[in-house]
Amino acid sequence: MINKIKYINISITNRCNLSCEYCDIWQEKHKKDIRLDNVRKMLESSILDDNTDIALTGGEPFLYKNLALLTELILKTRPGSLKAITTNGTLGEAMLDFLAGLKKHRKHLSLCISFDGVTKHYKQRGNSPFVALNKAVSIKDEFSDIKVKLKFTVTPINYKDIIPAYNFAKLNNFRLKIKLVENAKNYTNAIFNNSIFKFSKEMRNSIINDLSLIYVDLLELDRKDAYFIKKTIEFLSGKKKPEACSAPFNRIFVMPNGKIYSCIYSDHIGNINDKCLEDIWHSKKAELIRNKVEKYGCNRCVSYHGFSLD
Numbered sequence: 114m115i116n117k118i119k120y121i122n123i124s125i126t127n128r129c130n131l132s133c134e135y136c137d138i139w140q141e142k143h144k145k146d147i148r149l150d151n152v153r154k155m156l157e158s159s160i161l162d163d164n165t166d167i168a169l170t171g172g173e174p175f176l177y178k179n180l181a182l183l184t185e186l187i188l189k190t191r192p193g194s195l196k197a198i199t200t201n202g203t204l205g206e207a208m209l210d211f212l213a214g215l216k217k218h219r220k221h222l223s224l225c226i227s228f229d230g231v232t233k234h235y236k237q238r239g240n241s242p243f244v245a246l247n248k249a250v251s252i253k254d255e256f257s258d259i260k261v262k263l264k265f266t267v268t269p270i271n272y273k274d275i276i277p278a279y280n281f282a283k284l285n286n287f288r289l290k291i292k293l294v295e296n297a298k299n300y301t302n303a304i305f306n307n308s309i310f311k312f313s314k315e316m317r318n319s320i321i322n323d324l325s326l327i328y329v330d331l332l333e334l335d336r337k338d339a340y341f342i343k344k345t346i347e348f349l350s351g352k353k354k355p356e357a358c359s360a361p362f363n364r365i366f367v368m369p370n371g372k373i374y375s376c377i378y379s380d381h382i383g384n385i386n387d388k389c390l391e392d393i394w395h396s397k398k399a400e401l402i403r404n405k406v407e408k409y410g411c412n413r414c415v416s417y418h419g420f421s422l423d
């Protein structure tokens with residue numbers, strides 16, 4: 114029997130107010146926002162697990178004009194399912210208003226604020242790191258029931274900042290989620306093929322060294338994060354074995370134009386504008402991806418798009 118969908122990641126808009134080096138979304142000409150009727154269609158689908166987790170991302174999710182309506186829809190249809198929102202942390206007023214409106218639902222939510230290190234954040238993301246950090250601190254102070262996390266994307270620009278950023282986050286009681294930059298043609302990198310994705314051997318060794326120290330520390334603090342770091346080290350050192358990745362069996366990633374992926378490194382499996390989620394999930398394309406992963410395994414990425422493994 115086929116699995117139900119346990120994780121939904123929705124890129125709700127491709128609008129963005131920053132211009133990060135490793136992301137093309139801000140350069141996409143046609144601005145798209147997810148349609149509320151399509152979200153309703155997905156939420157009411159019988160192919161969703163009773164405990165499906167939902168994560169919102171973008172573009173910048175706080176630029177989506179129907180965010181309050183979308184959230185209301187999610188929380189009415191599937192209370193407790195909204196688990197994560199990833200943001201660049203720049204739109205303070207919109208974030209505070211939104212969180213105030215969430216009330217009792219805040220306790221289920223992780224707000225992941227992108228922070229790429231004190232010294233290189235500006236070069237990498239085009240704005241001061243202190244904008245995002247100040248927002249993170251004030252949100253944590255104002256809403257004690259919400260989990261605020263910092264999300265660090267490692268690139269050839271900022272790889273030397275991993276340890277300082279980790280220590281900084283720890284000192285300020287934030288968890289730092291560390292993820293490698295990737296060339297995601299179906300998501301963040303639809304336009305350009307940028308040299309920012311290439312780590313030299315020296316860079317890889319330095320990152321492996323730093324992540325190994327963090328791994329030991331995390332074993333005491335958070336075993337799920339430690340596991341993710343271990344997989345990242347294996348990936349960087351070329352030791353990550355092909356494995357039966359669970360993504361095509363239990364996840365979907367929905368784009369603002371309605372395209373649905375079960376793995377963003379494979380072709381999309383359908384579009385919610387044209388078909389119901391059951392048909393998309395049972396489609397030949399979706400089956401082919403599952404069969405391939407089942408037969409050969411996969412070691413192409415260490416991404417769990419939108420989710421932090423908890």
Ligand SMILES: C[S@@+](CC[C@H](N)C(=O)[O-])C[C@H]1O[C@@H](n2cnc3c(N)ncnc32)[C@H](O)[C@@H]1O
Binds near residue numbers: 264294295301
């Ligand atoms: C695409 S952004 C969308 C949410 C929001 N605009 C933000 O920047 O946090 C989600 C996350 O993906 C990261 N990201 C962007 N481009 C990436 C890439 N090429 N490889 C890996 N992560 C990337 C961002 O740093 C951010 O943490």
Ligand code: SF4
Binds near residue numbers: 136138172173
């Ligand atoms: S990473 Fe986020 S903030 Fe940066 S350009 Fe992409 S969508 Fe915008």
